[in-house]
Amino acid sequence: MKCPNCRIKELVVIEMTVGGEQVRLHSCSGCDLRWWETSEGTTSLAGVLDLAAVGR
Numbered sequence: 001m002k003c004p005n006c007r008i009k010e011l012v013v014i015e016m017t018v019g020g021e022q023v024r025l026h027s028c029s030g031c032d033l034r035w036w037e038t039s040e041g042t043t044s045l046a047g048v049l050d051l052a053a054v055g056r
């Protein structure tokens with residue numbers, strides 16, 4: 001999947017589990033765009049940290 005921002009680089013997708021929730025980090029090495037995605041949709045880093053806090 002190409003970066004929707006710069007349309008040059010391929011996105012790097014990193015999957016991990018945070019607080020029992022599957023989380024995907026999409027990252028572009030070209031323009032430094034990045035966003036997080038959970039089963040609920042796109043979220044911010046703060047949203048991911050919330051998951052981590054709840055999942056203790």
Ligand SMILES: [Zn+2]
Pocket residue numbers: 003004005006007008009028029030031032033
């Ligand atoms: Zn990009």
